[in-house]
Amino acid sequence: MIILCSTDEKVLARWQQGLDVSEKYIVCTDQVDLNASINRHQDSLVLLQLNFPDLINADDVAKLVLAQPSIRVIVCADVPDDEQGLALLKAGVYGYCNTWVASAQLGRIIEQVKAGEVWVGRNLILRLINDLSAATQAESPMGHECLKALTQREYEVAKLIGEGNSNKRIANELDITERTVKAHLSTIFRKTDCKDRIQLALLVNQTTSTPISKLGA
Amino acid sequence: MIILCSTDEKVLARWQQGLDVSEKYIVCTDQVDLNASINRHQDSLVLLQLNFPDLINADDVAKLVLAQPSIRVIVCADVPDDEQGLALLKAGVYGYCNTWVASAQLGRIIEQVKAGEVWVGRNLILRLINDLSAATQAESPMGHECLKALTQREYEVAKLIGEGNSNKRIANELDITERTVKAHLSTIFRKTDCKDRIQLALLVNQTTSTPISKLGA
DNA sequence: ACCTATATTGTACCTTGGTACAATAGTTAT
DNA sequence: ATAACTATTGTACCAAGGTACAATATAGGT
Numbered sequence: 410m411i412i413l414c415s416t417d418e419k420v421l422a423r424w425q426q427g428l429d430v431s432e433k434y435i436v437c438t439d440q441v442d443l444n445a446s447i448n449r450h451q452d453s454l455v456l457l458q459l460n461f462p463d464l465i466n467a468d469d470v471a472k473l474v475l476a477q478p479s480i481r482v483i484v485c486a487d488v489p490d491d492e493q494g495l496a497l498l499k500a501g502v503y504g505y506c507n508t509w510v511a512s513a514q515l516g517r518i519i520e521q522v523k524a525g526e527v528w529v530g531r532n533l534i535l536r537l538i539n540d541l542s543a544a545t546q547a548e549s550p551m552g553h554e555c556l557k558a559l560t561q562r563e564y565e566v567a568k569l570i571g572e573g574n575s576n577k578r579i580a581n582e583l584d585i586t587e588r589t590v591k592a593h594l595s596t597i598f599r600k601t602d603c604k605d606r607i608q609l610a611l612l613v614n615q616t617t618s619t620p621i622s623k624l625g626a
Numbered sequence: 627m628i629i630l631c632s633t634d635e636k637v638l639a640r641w642q643q644g645l646d647v648s649e650k651y652i653v654c655t656d657q658v659d660l661n662a663s664i665n666r667h668q669d670s671l672v673l674l675q676l677n678f679p680d681l682i683n684a685d686d687v688a689k690l691v692l693a694q695p696s697i698r699v700i701v702c703a704d705v706p707d708d709e710q711g712l713a714l715l716k717a718g719v720y721g722y723c724n725t726w727v728a729s730a731q732l733g734r735i736i737e738q739v740k741a742g743e744v745w746v747g748r749n750l751i752l753r754l755i756n757d758l759s760a761a762t763q764a765e766s767p768m769g770h771e772c773l774k775a776l777t778q779r780e781y782e783v784a785k786l787i788g789e790g791n792s793n794k795r796i797a798n799e800l801d802i803t804e805r806t807v808k809a810h811l812s813t814i815f816r817k818t819d820c821k822d823r824i825q826l827a828l829l830v831n832q833t834t835s836t837p838i839s840k841l842g843a
Numbered sequence: 844a845c846c847t848a849t850a851t852t853g854t855a856c857c858t859t860g861g862t863a864c865a866a867t868a869g870t871t872a873t
Numbered sequence: 874a875t876a877a878c879t880a881t882t883g884t885a886c887c888a889a890g891g892t893a894c895a896a897t898a899t900a901g902g903t
Contacts, residue, residue, distance in 0.1 A: 541758045
């Protein structure tokens with residue numbers, strides 16, 4: 410069973426064209442309708458036009474998805490937005506597409522979701538891939554790798570630097586003089602290509618943000 | 627036209643079951659075959675079993691995709707792996723799925739790709755969404771409690787400290803003197819209860835490790 | 844009008860961080 | 874066994890970070 414949720418006649422008519430002729434469907438025009446339909450028909454697929462009464466944003470839809478785990482929701486937005494789509498998918502919807510998607514394509518999306526897959530448009534999916542690889546690339550070049558090149562003692566010092574401790578405190582902790590801490594630090598900086606203890610601290614904690622000092626020139 | 631690339635009879639037989647009866651296809655068993663087929667049939671869809679001769683990893687497939695922009699490639703792996711899938715999708719393939727996917731599902735994937743969409747399995751797509759939101763959250767973590775008490779300007783300084791920049795560089799960036807940066811920093815330290823710039827940097831990046839300085843006595 | 848918060852900058856002073864140029868000693872590998 | 878790596882410490886020096894004790898100016902609220 411497919412539950413079509415929209416208050417717009419034109420949208421509903423268009424959606425019906427995308428359904429297989431053998432497909433049974435219900436039309437809901439408000440939240441009460443929708444809840445009743447969900448209760449009557451478990452494991453339904455819900456096609457929902459965003460801005461449907463009381464379901465105007467991602468948070469509302471997230472609540473619906475949480476409250477009704479048995480249904481699969483495909484959200485249609487009149488003006489698709491990557492951020493919104495990401496939020497909705499994170500909230501647990503099975504698809505996010507344009508309200509006015511071609512009928513044939515809508516049919517394929519429904520097939521996909523009925524098969525248990527999640528449908529995401531080409532643009533958003535490519536953005537996801539690029540953004541993620543960019544994000545993970547930023548944290549992996551130095552990351553934990555170059556810390557492996559450190560000796561045991563240097564590693565201990567680096568770890569304490571990563572906790573924000575001063576040389577004096579590190580010296581106390583490791584029971585060596587402050588001078589020795591400095592010696593280890595100099596070696597660590599050279600090995601890890603860090604300019605100072607702050608960059609090392611961020612490195613140890615695998616910070617992803619890119620400092621000005623490593624941008625441009 | 628669909629080009630099926632595999633050296634395994636069983637795989638080829640299974641794939642053929644997933645194709646629409648009206649669908650035309652070619653079978654290729656080596657790289658030469660494949661290149662010839664691609665040249666004869668522009669805009670083809672290539673279904674490729676990984677470990678196909680000379681196309682054993684993501685890099686090889688990436689080269690093929692770059693060299694043949696007119697084709698759309700769906701890669702099938704006997705043992706799907708998220709990292710591999712991500713690499714291939716980044717390289718420009720239109721789909722990544724299990725070699726032994728159900729015939730009906732393979733049909734849907736092919737339909738999807740023919741329509742210009744990119745097909746990604748549920749698990750990988752959910753991982754992409756979660757990883758990205760986690761990564762972007764880590765990128766702008768400035769939501770910590772005591773950072774809320776900062777003024778706009780102090781916040782900017784704190785952010786730059788979080789990137790590991792020096793006072794001089796921050797002064798340059800914000801177009802103020804180094805002295806002013808120090809003034810802001812003193813206020814920030816007092817408000818955030820930080821001893822120095824390192825603790826602030828770690829705070830800004832929401833580090834979970836507990837420094838010696840905040841343990842015990 | 845007065846007070847508070849904010850943003851900016853100055854001088855002086857002290858502390859901490861980091862490097863240069865050393866030395867000593869233990870361990871490991873070729 | 875000689876070389877290379879590791880751990881340790883010393884003196885000296887300079888750069889950077891941070892505070893103390895200021896002043897000036899602007900904006901907003903009582």
